[in-house]
Amino acid sequence: xxxxxxxxxxxxxxxxxxxxxxxxxxxxxxxxxxxxxxxxxxxxxxxxxxxxxxxxxxxxxxxxxxxxxxxxxxxxxxxxxxxxxxxxxxxxxxxxxxxxxxxxxxxxxxxxxxxxxxxxxxxxxxxxxxxxxxxxxxxxxxxxxxxxxxxxxxxxxxxxxxxxxxxxxxxxxxxxxxxxxxxxxxxxxxxxxxxxxxxxxxxxxxxxxxxxxxxxxxxxxxxxxxxxxxxxxxxxxxxxxxxxxxxxxxxxxxxxxxxxxxxxxxxxxxxxxxxxxxxxxxxxxxxxxxxxxxxxxxxxxxxxxxxxxxxxxxxxxxxxxxxxxxxxxxxxxxxxxxxxxxxxxxxxxxxxxxxxxxxxxxxxxxxxxxxxxxxxxxx
Numbered sequence: 001x002x003x004x005x006x007x008x009x010x011x012x013x014x015x016x017x018x019x020x021x022x023x024x025x026x027x028x029x030x031x032x033x034x035x036x037x038x039x040x041x042x043x044x045x046x047x048x049x050x051x052x053x054x055x056x057x058x059x060x061x062x063x064x065x066x067x068x069x070x071x072x073x074x075x076x077x078x079x080x081x082x083x084x085x086x087x088x089x090x091x092x093x094x095x096x097x098x099x100x101x102x103x104x105x106x107x108x109x110x111x112x113x114x115x116x117x118x119x120x121x122x123x124x125x126x127x128x129x130x131x132x133x134x135x136x137x138x139x140x141x142x143x144x145x146x147x148x149x150x151x152x153x154x155x156x157x158x159x160x161x162x163x164x165x166x167x168x169x170x171x172x173x174x175x176x177x178x179x180x181x182x183x184x185x186x187x188x189x190x191x192x193x194x195x196x197x198x199x200x201x202x203x204x205x206x207x208x209x210x211x212x213x214x215x216x217x218x219x220x221x222x223x224x225x226x227x228x229x230x231x232x233x234x235x236x237x238x239x240x241x242x243x244x245x246x247x248x249x250x251x252x253x254x255x256x257x258x259x260x261x262x263x264x265x266x267x268x269x270x271x272x273x274x275x276x277x278x279x280x281x282x283x284x285x286x287x288x289x290x291x292x293x294x295x296x297x298x299x300x301x302x303x304x305x306x307x308x309x310x311x312x313x314x315x316x317x318x319x320x321x322x323x324x325x326x327x328x329x330x331x332x333x334x335x336x337x338x339x340x341x342x343x344x345x346x347x348x349x350x351x352x353x354x355x356x357x358x359x360x361x362x363x364x365x366x367x368x369x370x371x372x373x374x375x376x377x378x379x
Contacts, residue, residue, distance in 0.1 A: 004051045005071055007033055007042035010090070010114050011125070011162035012176050014045055016055050017071040024048065030075035030083070037148070038120040041075055041083045054180070079117075086115045093145065097124050100140045108132050111159045123150045127159055157182045160206040167204060174211050185209040189217050192224070223248040226267065237273055238263075 003019040017033050025031055029044050046054055075083075094113040101108055108128040115122055122145055126132075134151055141149045154162070161175040161182070175182055190202050190213060204210040227246045228234060234241050234255070241255040244262070251267040265273075 002066075002070075003047060004055060004066070005031075005044055006046040006051045006054055007031060007071065008045040009040065009042045010086075011112055012164065013114075013162075015042075015069075016051070016067045017069050018067055019047075019071045025071070025074060030080050031071045032073050032075050032079060032117070033071045034069045035116055035118075036121060038116055038118040039072065041079060041117040083117055086117070089115055093122060094124070096144065097137075097141060100137055100144070104134075104137050104140070106132055106134060106137060108134070111154070112162050119147060121148045121150065123152060125152050125154050125159070125162060127154060127156060156206040156208060157211075160204070165205055167210075169212075173205070179211060182211070183214060185211060185213050189213045192217060192220050220248070227253065234274075235277070236270075237277060 003021075003024040004016060005019050005025060006014055006016050008014045015033075019025060024047050025044050027044055027047065030041060031044060032039050032041055090113045093115065094110055097110045097113060101110060106128075107130065108126045110124055110126045112125045113122065114125070122141075124141070132153070138149050138151060157175060160173055164176040165173055167173055171177075185208070187197065187209070190197060190209065193213070193216065195202055195213075202209055202213065224246070227248070228243055230243055230246060232243050234243060236255070238257060241257050244254040244256050246253050252264050253267065253270055254262065254264050256262045
């Protein structure tokens, strides 16, 4: 099974290749790889599990798909000697390219030049603020160097990665040493961390905001979610206070009253104080609700009579409630039970006497009876 290796080239450029030999190459060994229309020399940067992990997460990684190109063999001493001479040729090619840029009047800066190991390809990296038409420049460079020319426009962050250097922290650029991907950094990151907004203090050598501003940004965002927003008016045990500032490291809040009194309180004490206030407010609200209900229950009706809670019905359910009360009452005079009603009906039919209204009265159904006003006089 082929081994996956990560190979580093000039200017911190890295790519992945397959090693078809049984034993993997040594770390940092010089290897000859299959390049674009030729061969190139690089150094083994990672292999094994580390190469697999970097392949899936790095910007230059191949993800789940395996790379198509292969590392051909280990470089010999002669190969390494020829690669050392390319450093001098690269600088000479860059200076000649800058001369042709000035001759063509182009607004661009040639940052670096890179010869392929077999000298079948020459790549120039440049930066420009606007789009540049460099077709004439490519023709001039191709006639000058007699090889295949490729121009690549890069950003200022990529330029700092290729050229490398020492940052204000005294260490090598993160982009050139270990940072796998150059993510954008905006001014909001500095605002969340309460840093100085002076560009001279938070910008790197490339002139953009430093990449390290993103390292602790998530910690600041998550920590500030535990605190109220600064400048907010809060109702505390001392009345209305304004939140002046917060300290996420010591977990403290600075509050100021309308009279100008300032106090510093811990986050735990503040949360406990606010919880007690919410509990008291809830108890007061419950007491007010009970008082209103008691007042409504004891309030007399318009005719001066009190109605018990059991007989309070809405107008919508008045007929239903009345029917239920009639059903629950005992039989009274003039009310005939079902058996008696059948016998009375039979006797009336035999004698031809008119039916009694009480015998024809139907028990109330859900929804009320029709003609209730006329039946009320019979009872």
